Amino acid sequence: MTGRLDRLRRVRPPGTPRGRRAAVWVPYLLVVLVAVASLVGLTIRPAGRAERGMADYVVVAAAAGLRWDDLDPQRTPALWQEAAKGSTGWLSVRSAHQVTCPSDGWLTLGAGNYAAWDTGRVTGRCPAVSPEVTRPDAIGASVTEQNTVVRTNQEKLPYGTTPGALAESVRCTVAVGPNAAVAAARPFGRVDRYAEALPGDPRKLLSECVLSIVDLGTITGAGAERQAAVAAADATLARVLAARPERSLMLIAGVADTDTTSRLHVAIAEGAGWRGGRLTSAGTGRQGYLQLIDLAPTVLAVLGKAAPEKLFAGYAATVSKGRPADPAKAMQGRNDADRRAIAQHGVASIFFAVLAAVQLMLFVAIIPVLMRARRHAGPAAPPLPPPRLVAVAEAALIAAALAIPAALVADVAPWWSADHPAWMFGGATFVLMVAGTLAVRLARRYRSTLWPMGAVAAISAIVIVVDLLTGARLQLNGVAGYSATHGVRYAGLGSVGLGVFVGGLLLAAGCLAQWAGRTWRPVVMVLFGGLGVVMVGNPYLGADPVGAIAVTAGVCVAAAMSSGGWLTFARVAWATLGAITVTVSFAALDLHRPTLEQGTLGRFLSALGGGTAGPAMQRAAAANGQALLDSPLSLLALAGAVMLLFGQFSPWGGLNRVYGLHPAVRAAIAGTAVASVTAGIFGGTALGVAGAAAATVVPVAVLTALRVLLHAADRTPAPGVTDGPGGPLLRTADEEQPSVTEPAG
Numbered sequence: 001m002t003g004r005l006d007r008l009r010r011v012r013p014p015g016t017p018r019g020r021r022a023a024v025w026v027p028y029l030l031v032v033l034v035a036v037a038s039l040v041g042l043t044i045r046p047a048g049r050a051e052r053g054m055a056d057y058v059v060v061a062a063a064a065g066l067r068w069d070d071l072d073p074q075r076t077p078a079l080w081q082e083a084a085k086g087s088t089g090w091l092s093v094r095s096a097h098q099v100t101c102p103s104d105g106w107l108t109l110g111a112g113n114y115a116a117w118d119t120g121r122v123t124g125r126c127p128a129v130s131p132e133v134t135r136p137d138a139i140g141a142s143v144t145e146q147n148t149v150v151r152t153n154q155e156k157l158p159y160g161t162t163p164g165a166l167a168e169s170v171r172c173t174v175a176v177g178p179n180a181a182v183a184a185a186r187p188f189g190r191v192d193r194y195a196e197a198l199p200g201d202p203r204k205l206l207s208e209c210v211l212s213i214v215d216l217g218t219i220t221g222a223g224a225e226r227q228a229a230v231a232a233a234d235a236t237l238a239r240v241l242a243a244r245p246e247r248s249l250m251l252i253a254g255v256a257d258t259d260t261t262s263r264l265h266v267a268i269a270e271g272a273g274w275r276g277g278r279l280t281s282a283g284t285g286r287q288g289y290l291q292l293i294d295l296a297p298t299v300l301a302v303l304g305k306a307a308p309e310k311l312f313a314g315y316a317a318t319v320s321k322g323r324p325a326d327p328a329k330a331m332q333g334r335n336d337a338d339r340r341a342i343a344q345h346g347v348a349s350i351f352f353a354v355l356a357a358v359q360l361m362l363f364v365a366i367i368p369v370l371m372r373a374r375r376h377a378g379p380a381a382p383p384l385p386p387p388r389l390v391a392v393a394e395a396a397l398i399a400a401a402l403a404i405p406a407a408l409v410a411d412v413a414p415w416w417s418a419d420h421p422a423w424m425f426g427g428a429t430f431v432l433m434v435a436g437t438l439a440v441r442l443a444r445r446y447r448s449t450l451w452p453m454g455a456v457a458a459i460s461a462i463v464i465v466v467d468l469l470t471g472a473r474l475q476l477n478g479v480a481g482y483s484a485t486h487g488v489r490y491a492g493l494g495s496v497g498l499g500v501f502v503g504g505l506l507l508a509a510g511c512l513a514q515w516a517g518r519t520w521r522p523v524v525m526v527l528f529g530g531l532g533v534v535m536v537g538n539p540y541l542g543a544d545p546v547g548a549i550a551v552t553a554g555v556c557v558a559a560a561m562s563s564g565g566w567l568t569f570a571r572v573a574w575a576t577l578g579a580i581t582v583t584v585s586f587a588a589l590d591l592h593r594p595t596l597e598q599g600t601l602g603r604f605l606s607a608l609g610g611g612t613a614g615p616a617m618q619r620a621a622a623a624n625g626q627a628l629l630d631s632p633l634s635l636l637a638l639a640g641a642v643m644l645l646f647g648q649f650s651p652w653g654g655l656n657r658v659y660g661l662h663p664a665v666r667a668a669i670a671g672t673a674v675a676s677v678t679a680g681i682f683g684g685t686a687l688g689v690a691g692a693a694a695a696t697v698v699p700v701a702v703l704t705a706l707r708v709l710l711h712a713a714d715r716t717p718a719p720g721v722t723d724g725p726g727g728p729l730l731r732t733a734d735e736e737q738p739s740v741t742e743p744a745g
Contacts, residue, residue: 657705
């Protein structure tokens with residue numbers, strides 16, 4: 001009997017409920033379930049069907065500089081008619097140069113990949129380059145400099161581009177005009193059929209080959225000069241339309257910029273299967289947007305020909321329904337994406353420069369307040385900061401942390417259509433910052449130490465989530481989003497939004513986890529982190545697999561540190577294993593998708609397997625270098641890092657005390673740093689993601705440190721006793737100023 005009791009005690013100690021042993025495994029089970037659910041969320045794709053018409057002939061009629069605001073039903077009747085009948089889109093003309101001049105645009109059109117005529121830097125207007133075309137016979141022509149251009153693109157530029165890949169993929173091509181010859185030439189320079197100008201009756205010429213490329217002219221200048229150039233292009237197009245072969249597709253495009261300002265240009269596809277709707281491609285993922293590199297794959301797809309392996313960087317265009325029939329309503333006025341993108345570029349540079357300067361000054365100004373708030377020894381210590389000064393400092397820190405979320409919401413208003421868009425946007429953002437600060441300040445739980453941090457973090461994350469669930473409309477061409485003219489991202493979550501989302505999500509999770517027991521804190525972090533991975537990585541939400549992997553790494557670190565203690569080897573090992581598991585699983589799923597459905601990670605791994613990932617890595621490195629030097633977000637990241645280091649390692653900072661009282665907050669900040677830096681480096685934005693995260697996280701971290709220091713310095717001395725931290729004054733218990741209280745747990 002005694003032996004049996006001993007065995008029972010070993011199995012279940014006295015006083016321990018039977019359910020407690022089972023409860024030990026519940027957190028681990030929930031973590032596994034969240035990881036599985038995150039992977040499922042990343043792989044879900046709504047059923048869709050690409051709509052694309054087929055044709056026997058394709059006629060590309062292009063003009064460098066042609067924009068949607070050039071079109072008018074009276075002045076350009078042919079262009080307007082094609083826009084009304086066909087499918088339309090905004091064309092991003094990014095090439096191998098930051099500014100796509102006409103020669104670069106025509107070359108990129110014929111290459112199906114980012115190309116450049118030379119390596120010269122463009123300053124001011126694009127140079128007037130007229131390619132030299134020789135006529136060795138009466139049928140075709142030869143682009144004299146083609147061999148040099150091919151070597152330049154393959155040896156000096158990081159894109160692995162082969163100029164002439166489009167012409168090499170069809171039996172023969174027709175070119176009308178020297179610029180069109182650049183797009184229609186084969187890699188060795190031969191143009192199969194060539195005419196200097198459109199003949200009187202172009203029917204025979206346009207039906208000799210399955211692909212004809214016609215230069216409508218170059219649209220440049222302003223006012224009457226520009227209108228005359230557009231009218232001439234429209235007249236040429238009218239002649240082409242009258243002579244086009246039967247069962248043909250008309251592709252009309254503005255293939256380049258004409259000065260140093262990048263713009264969005266005209267894209268029209270008109271023919272059987274291309275009636276109405278918006279143009280899009282897998283490369284943009286956004287209805288109504290195309291890239292210049294998408295035109296070559298579109299030509300081959302319409303003709304039923306396979307694209308050359310590893311040469312094209314674009315994807316064939318498709319049609320999506322829902323466009324207004326009137327081109328004026330669809331592409332002009334309040335729906336003028338080009339006008340909004342131009343306004344966004346100027347206002348964004350001002351906004352982030354001002355934000356970086358204001359936060360830097362705020363951090364410098366708050367240091368004396370932190371020093372006075374620290375608990376001092378001895379009767380000669382400086383007095384505590386006045387309550388009004390503390391209140392003003394807290395309000396300023398909250399407003400600063402809400403600046404980027406407010407800027408995102410401000411894009412709901414059509415500020416870009418105002419006469420002074422910067423002032424309109426700044427006013428709307430300021431009003432939203434004040435409203436958000438008042439909402440946080442007037443809440444009943446405001447005096448709780450972690451309330452401002454948790455409330456600001458929750459607001460920031462919710463703004464991003466709502467935007468992604470409604471199609472990321474605030475991201476595209478938004479001041480705190482990304483511009484379609486850059487030719488990098490057109491849909492999903494941008495680098496600034498990613499930084500705000502990661503910081504807000506993990507900080508909110510850390511504040512909430514403080515109210516849970518130590519065993520359940522990692523579960524809270526993983527639950528929130530799983531939501532974040534799905535929101536960032538799902539192709540129909542954030543559409544950023546690289547960001548999802550970075551968030552996974554940050555969540556693993558935060559979960560490992562949330563229960564207290566430091567990052568031991570075991571914790572680092574488990575966090576690394578979790579991140580690698582999710583990354584490998586997602587990569588395997590992405591690689592098994594069709595090529596057109598693969599995300600960024602799948603495309604990169606496919607290129608790595610095919611030996612063509614080198615150019616992609618060079619582009620990412622070059623983008624990191626440029627972003628590091630040019631973006632004010634780099635200054636925000638560095639200023640935030642310095643402030644956090646000061647708060648943790650200086651005797652007046654207070655962050656060590658915050659971390660000791662609230663280990664889940666320390667875990668959230670560490671996870672945010674890991675996720676944001678990783679996402680920025682591998683996403684090609686350097687410290688861009690980290691800067692946006694720092695702009696949201698660091699101000700409320702400083703505010704929390706200030707509160708903890710004030711609480712530590714608060715005492716209630718007996719009557720007549722000297723108040724050390726407050727100076728040599730005598731105070732009674734009734735006269736003691738109120739202090740911020742700590743929450744339970």
